[in-house]
Amino acid sequence: MNAIPGVNNMRASLKGIALAALALALAACGNVSHNVAKDGRSAGEMVWPAPTDTTPMHKGGTFPNLANLRQMRAGLNKQQVSDLIGFPHFSEGIWGVREWNYVFNFRKAGSDEVAVCQYKVLFDEDKLARSFYWKPEACADLLKAPAPAAAAERAPAKPRVLSADALFAFDRAELSPAGHAALDDLAAKLRGQGGKLRSVRIVGYTDRLGGEAYNQALSQRRxxxxxxxxxxxxxPGDRVTAEGLGKAAPVKDCQEGSRAQLIACLAPNRRVEIWIDGME
Structure with a gap:
């Protein structure tokens, strides 16, 4: 009995799709590490894909935003990681995998030379980022902020500390009327410095209540x-940076108690520090 041509064509198409999917899966397997631990803090065998095997849109790697890259930390979910440094540069996949790989380019200070580095993020079983790796390892040093030039007899810099409870409602990132007033006064002083104002670094912090990823995101929004x-x-916007550090660097430790008592005790940790370079 002769086969029906339409059925043969459909079978051939399905076979081709299956083979293409298998080829992509096998290619991805060659790009990822083996036996990633459940907690995402290690792998049985670390595998680094060849830098030339990136997806076409990432050919040659990218120049990352250093401020965003410095915010990478354990506990971020995949959407938060992609917001900071983009989606992975290889074909290992996006949502179902537990490893993302990148090729980053860094321009070396004082020259036109470019350093090419590979960056790897391992996720735990809940798909939260847990460990981070560089190849070569020395690439991690490229993230260090340059040391400020020494100034003779210059007093150590101290931040202006604004209470987050004075600026925002609890657990929110919208300014309160008191927050508007406080920042209006600060903005006037900063404008008054004119060209003397070199930089303004804004760092948000939360208390230890709540999840790590949530606190980091809240501190960043604030x-x-x-x-x-x-x-x-x-x-001037080109002189102002904003960074959230979540529950890091607490200034007060509190004993456990009722939630209301704990919220009140931890208030000093909910703050915004403003580091100003060039203000008299």
Missing amino acids: AQTVKDYLVARGV
Whole structure:
């Protein structure tokens, strides 16, 4: 009995799709590490894909935003990682895998030479980032902020510390009326420095209540809100940076108690620090 031509064509198409999918899966397997631990903190065998095997849109690697790259830390989910440094540069996949690989380019200070580095993120079983690796390992040093030039008899810099509870409602990132007033006063002082103002670094912090990823995101939104407000009132935007550090660097430790008591005790840790270079 002769086969029906349409059925043969359909079978051939399905076979071709299956073979293509298998080829992509096998290619991806060659790009990822083996036996990634459940907690995402190690792998039985670390595999680095060849830098030339990136997807076409990432050919040659990218120049990352250093401020964003410095915010990479354990506990971020994949959407937060992609917001900071983009999606992976290889074909290992996006949502189902537990490893993302990148090729980053860095321009060396004082020269036109470019350093090419590979960066790897391992995720735990909940797809939260847990460990980070560089190849070569020395590439990690490229993220270090340059040391400020020494100034003779210059007093150590101290930040202006603004209470997050005074700027924002609890667990929110929208400015309160008191927050508007405080930042209006600061913006006026910063504008008054004119060309003397070199940089304004805004760092947001939360208390230890809540999840790590949530706190990091909240602290980042609050720092960005302060930056946007100051820039909207005339502070030069190219001199202002915003960074959230979540529950890091607490200034007060509190014993366990009722939630209300703990929230009140931890208030000093919910803060926004503003580091100003060039203000008299």
